[in-house]
Amino acid sequence: MVDPVLSLAAESQTSQINDWLWTVKPDFVPGWAVPLTAVLLAVGIAIAIVSMVTMAGTWLERKVSGHIQCRYGPMRVGWHGWLQPIADGVKLLLKEDMVPTGADRPLFLLAPALVLASIFGAMVAFPLAPDFYFADVDLGIFMILAMTSTTTIGVVMAGWASNSKWSLYGAMREAAQVIAYEVPLGIALLVPVMVAGEFNLIEVSNGQAGGMGVFRWYIWPWMNPFMLPAFVLFFVAILAETKRAPFDLPEAESELVAGFMTEYSGIRWSFFFMEEYAAMFLYCVVGSFFFFGGFESPLTSLARLTDVHVLVQVAAAVTIVTKGFAGLFLMMWLRWTLPRVRIDQVMTMGYKYLTPIALACVLGGGAWEVAVSPHLPWVN
Amino acid sequence: MTSTETQAGSITRTEGGVLPTGEREFMLDVKTSDLEINMGPQHPATHGVMRILCRADGELCTGAQPHLGYLHRCAEKIGESVEWLQYLPYTDRYDYLAAMNNNLGYSMAVEKLMGIEIPRRALMIRTICAELNRIGSHLIAFGTYGLDIGAFTPFLYMFREREWMMALFEKICGARLTYSYIRIGGVFNDAPPGWLSEVERFCDTFDVKWQEYVDLLMVNHIFVKRTANVGVIPKDMAIDFGLTGPMLRGSGVDWDLRRDEPYELYDEICREGVFEIPLGSGERGTLGDCWDRVYVRVMEMREAIKIVRWCLDNIEPGPVIADIPKTLKIPPGEAYVGIENPRGELGHYVVSDGGKVATRVRVRAPSFVNLAVLEAIMPGTLLADAIAIIGSTDIVVGETDR
Amino acid sequence: MTAVSNYVKNVFDSVRTTLVGMKITGKYLLQKPITVQYPDERLPIPNRYRGIHYLEQEKCIDCLACARACPIDCIEMDAVRHGKELEWISFTLDYQKCMFCELCVYPCPKDCIHMGTEFAFTSYDRSEFVHDLLSYKGMAREAKTRMIEAEAKKKAKEEAKAAKAAAQAGKDAAEEGEATAKDGEDNAD
Numbered sequence: 017m018v019d020p021v022l023s024l025a026a027e028s029q030t031s032q033i034n035d036w037l038w039t040v041k042p043d044f045v046p047g048w049a050v051p052l053t054a055v056l057l058a059v060g061i062a063i064a065i066v067s068m069v070t071m072a073g074t075w076l077e078r079k080v081s082g083h084i085q086c087r088y089g090p091m092r093v094g095w096h097g098w099l100q101p102i103a104d105g106v107k108l109l110l111k112e113d114m115v116p117t118g119a120d121r122p123l124f125l126l127a128p129a130l131v132l133a134s135i136f137g138a139m140v141a142f143p144l145a146p147d148f149y150f151a152d153v154d155l156g157i158f159m160i161l162a163m164t165s166t167t168t169i170g171v172v173m174a175g176w177a178s179n180s181k182w183s184l185y186g187a188m189r190e191a192a193q194v195i196a197y198e199v200p201l202g203i204a205l206l207v208p209v210m211v212a213g214e215f216n217l218i219e220v221s222n223g224q225a226g227g228m229g230v231f232r233w234y235i236w237p238w239m240n241p242f243m244l245p246a247f248v249l250f251f252v253a254i255l256a257e258t259k260r261a262p263f264d265l266p267e268a269e270s271e272l273v274a275g276f277m278t279e280y281s282g283i284r285w286s287f288f289f290m291e292e293y294a295a296m297f298l299y300c301v302v303g304s305f306f307f308f309g310g311f312e313s314p315l316t317s318l319a320r321l322t323d324v325h326v327l328v329q330v331a332a333a334v335t336i337v338t339k340g341f342a343g344l345f346l347m348m349w350l351r352w353t354l355p356r357v358r359i360d361q362v363m364t365m366g367y368k369y370l371t372p373i374a375l376a377c378v379l380g381g382g383a384w385e386v387a388v389s390p391h392l393p394w395v396n
Numbered sequence: 397m398t399s400t401e402t403q404a405g406s407i408t409r410t411e412g413g414v415l416p417t418g419e420r421e422f423m424l425d426v427k428t429s430d431l432e433i434n435m436g437p438q439h440p441a442t443h444g445v446m447r448i449l450c451r452a453d454g455e456l457c458t459g460a461q462p463h464l465g466y467l468h469r470c471a472e473k474i475g476e477s478v479e480w481l482q483y484l485p486y487t488d489r490y491d492y493l494a495a496m497n498n499n500l501g502y503s504m505a506v507e508k509l510m511g512i513e514i515p516r517r518a519l520m521i522r523t524i525c526a527e528l529n530r531i532g533s534h535l536i537a538f539g540t541y542g543l544d545i546g547a548f549t550p551f552l553y554m555f556r557e558r559e560w561m562m563a564l565f566e567k568i569c570g571a572r573l574t575y576s577y578i579r580i581g582g583v584f585n586d587a588p589p590g591w592l593s594e595v596e597r598f599c600d601t602f603d604v605k606w607q608e609y610v611d612l613l614m615v616n617h618i619f620v621k622r623t624a625n626v627g628v629i630p631k632d633m634a635i636d637f638g639l640t641g642p643m644l645r646g647s648g649v650d651w652d653l654r655r656d657e658p659y660e661l662y663d664e665i666c667r668e669g670v671f672e673i674p675l676g677s678g679e680r681g682t683l684g685d686c687w688d689r690v691y692v693r694v695m696e697m698r699e700a701i702k703i704v705r706w707c708l709d710n711i712e713p714g715p716v717i718a719d720i721p722k723t724l725k726i727p728p729g730e731a732y733v734g735i736e737n738p739r740g741e742l743g744h745y746v747v748s749d750g751g752k753v754a755t756r757v758r759v760r761a762p763s764f765v766n767l768a769v770l771e772a773i774m775p776g777t778l779l780a781d782a783i784a785i786i787g788s789t790d791i792v793v794g795e796t797d798r
Numbered sequence: 799m800t801a802v803s804n805y806v807k808n809v810f811d812s813v814r815t816t817l818v819g820m821k822i823t824g825k826y827l828l829q830k831p832i833t834v835q836y837p838d839e840r841l842p843i844p845n846r847y848r849g850i851h852y853l854e855q856e857k858c859i860d861c862l863a864c865a866r867a868c869p870i871d872c873i874e875m876d877a878v879r880h881g882k883e884l885e886w887i888s889f890t891l892d893y894q895k896c897m898f899c900e901l902c903v904y905p906c907p908k909d910c911i912h913m914g915t916e917f918a919f920t921s922y923d924r925s926e927f928v929h930d931l932l933s934y935k936g937m938a939r940e941a942k943t944r945m946i947e948a949e950a951k952k953k954a955k956e957e958a959k960a961a962k963a964a965a966q967a968g969k970d971a972a973e974e975g976e977a978t979a980k981d982g983e984d985n986a987d
Contacts, residue, residue, distance in 0.1 A: 084823045085552040087552070087832070088833050091835065264546065349823065349827070351548075352548055353816070353822075355542060356618070358778065361621055485897055568846070569848075570900065571900075574899075584900075588844075608822055611822060616815045616819055618812070
């Protein structure tokens with residue numbers, strides 16, 4: 017049922033919650049409250065899912081970094097420390113909430129909320145399964161890129177409002193870096209968007225169906241040989257976007273202590289941290305959708321054969337989350353291998369290396385799509 | 397370019413000039429002041445409690461001034477109030493990363509005053525310990541340098557090797573960091589049975605790991621980009637500032653105390669051509685940049701292994717301590733002995749008036765002298781490069797402040 | 799042309815060195831970590847380790863050599879001498895000052911102070927760090943027996959000497975008496 021007040025996308029989870037709420041609504045509740053409650057509930061569930069993912073991401077980071085460095089990582093809180101994120105969360109909640117003297121208080125308090133809101137706003141467009149989405153956004157990737165760009169505002173706000181020279185350095189570097197790398201990010205994403213012809217994430221994933229769930233992924237050279245360089249560029253660009261090593265100058269730990277996050281403590285600091293892992297996961301998922309098939313995998317193909325709706329959804333969800341975590345793992349592996357790149361070298365790399373190569377990939381990919389692809393039997 | 401200093405850091409310029417980056421100055425009537433940043437005393441990148449007052453114009457560093465003394469523990473004054481042998485643990489604690497070398501320097505200075513001869517086995521064990529500690533110290537220097545540059549993992553791999561080395565020292569003298577093992581007259585006790593074969597096993601595994609460090613960090617493109625052409629110390633500047641050790645050899649000056657002013661067994665070792673002195677050559681950038689200094693340290697680790705192997709091949713049983721009285725009364729006089737510490741020339745100048753207690757113990761700490769060059773090379777570099785330069789000087793603040 | 803070749807070389811160098819680095823870290827990712835999880839697992843401690851001191855009290859002769867050798871004067875000892883035996887009152891080492899340099903161990907003439915393998919020393923109260931190394935206070939039973947025996951022996955010896963002296967004096971007196979008597983007799987005749 018399409019709601020008259022808020023046009024919730026049909027078949028989205030939000031509208032399903034809405035329908036259910038209409039059936040259980042007591043009489044004294046006014047009509048406009050129902051879709052609002054539905055939206056709030058949906059957002060709450062989305063935030064919960066994202067928080068789970070973020071917590072798992074922090075645990076994975078600590079274990080991966082530990083094992084790379086020949087040590088264990090968390091071991092005491094639960095089996096191999098799987099409860100460590102919860103312990104960390106509790107600890108951070110109990111910490112003193114400090115606002116430094118001379119800090120711009122409203123901006124200081126607003127900054128972490130802003131970065132987290134940007135990322136959660138982007139997460140709303142992320143579908144967990146082909147029939148489990150909170151908003152069927154036709155502009156999928158476009159909206160995600162736009163929303164994640166707004167985190168920069170929060171970071172610069174944090175750096176400025178901290179009233180600390182080191183935080184200011186981190187914020188300035190971050191602004192320059194993130195804005196510079198959005199260019200190759202967008203351009204590299206154009207290659208799969210051209211091949212798919214769609215911005216919508218679910219449609220892009222459906223376009224890669226078939227071939228036993230593996231062989232029609234866009235990354236393979238037989239689909240388009242310019243996809244692999246595009247993916248490499250995309251990956252480097254998302255490393256810079258999420259401020260991960262080797263581009264972690266904004267929070268360069270050994271130079272600026274914690275960069276723009278220096279003055280933050282307790283739960284506010286954990287908001288920045290959550291934003292980082294949520295953004296990492298989101299970008300990895302976007303990469304999975306556009307390059308690695310999204311929901312398509314041998315598991316999903318098997319589930320489709322059984323023709324049970326729930327099984328297909330679960331298989332698709334497992335697939336996309338696994339692919340997201342695989343991307344996350346790769347980002348972590350790179351972080352603990354490579355040293356940091358200096359800020360002017362970051363800018364050189366972004367503008368002089370990544371952007372021209374990305375443009376070349378778009379040109380080549382487009383030419384391939386027009387000239388060669390229609391003649392390939394497995395594409396159509 | 398004319399300018400008038402009004403307050404600390406703020407310059408009102410009347411005529412324009414050319415900035416170090418090559419661009420012309422403009423907007424001269426706008427009053428700007430450079431950012432005065434405090435690096436330290438609490439800072440993850442200054443190796444110890446040291447404060448460097450930087451003046452920065454955006455990311456460009458325009459001035460640097462080290463402030464010392466945060467770790468001063470009156471070591472030299474204590475030398476005037478405790479007996480000769482009792483001072484030995486204090487020598488450990490200035491350059492705590494290369495404690496064996498400190499013990500060696502002090503013991504050699506006092507032995508020179510006494511004029512005694514050290515038994516050969518003691519000299520062999522001393523050389524093994526000093527060279528092993530050189531490896532350990534360079535491991536930390538390289539590892540923490542990687543940490544400053546942003547590579548977190550090589551630091552932990554190098555600490556794993558250092559654990560091996562510290563376990564070896566733990567077996568021979570009982571301590572992991574402040575050894576107090578090389579004493580006046582020899583060493584405190586002989587190596588336990590099996591120690592020498594363990595040292596040999598360490599040498600064998602170390603060669604493999606050394607190659608890993610080079611692959612992981614030293615030739616990594618990003619690391620090279622961060623350190624090449626950064627912090628260039630030309631040859632004459634290095635000599636003028638009195639730099640020693642890898643700082644000097646990284647700038648291409650061929651001077652190593654083990655070969656040029658040999659002490660203990662080193663004249664024999666150099667005559668047999670056991671090891672080479674690695675020099676910076678501007679291979680990846682300019683001669684005397686940070687990469688050259690790192691290169692010298694990494695290559696020195698390999699050369700130190702060669703010296704240890706030579707000692708293991710040539711060591712023979714014998715006494716490990718000279719025949720000296722229990723209570724030392726050093727004949728009056730003065731002596732200076734400089735040895736090749738991992739950081740440079742560590743000099744001990746001792747003055748005795750014939751008693752049980754020294755009259756003066758003066759330590760020439762290499763980090764203290766090497767630190768002076770920072771003020772000359774840091775202006776004109778970016779702030780991130782400033783960290784790279786400080787890391788490449790391999791300062792230990794315990795030694796700088798004593 | 800060199801600019802283009804530099805450009806391409808930069809790209810390839812970055813990728814190549816990154817992959818080499820990842821191979822090394824990947825290798826260690828798959829290996830078992832080397833961590834020894836203290837306090838559940840412990841590394842073996844070599845027997846020359848410089849840990850908390852222990853004193854072989856029976857051998858100690860209260861000569862203060864170790865106290866004099868300590869650069870920081872951590873050691874203080876107090877005992878009452880009874881002939882050759884010692885009645886121990888205290889032998890304290892201040893671990894707030896001790897720097898574990900082992901200089902106290904070497905000068906001991908009886909080789910009775912050593913540094914052990916204990917390194918953990920925690921306490922809620924600072925006074926506990928002035929650690930008493932004695933295993934018993936006062937005198938050991940054997941020492942006491944020896945002292946009593948020695949005193950008894952000394953006493954016996956003194957008594958014997960006194961007795962001997964008395965006997966000797968008596969004998970001398972008797973001899974003198976006899977001599978005077980004899981002289982008297984001679985004189986009488």
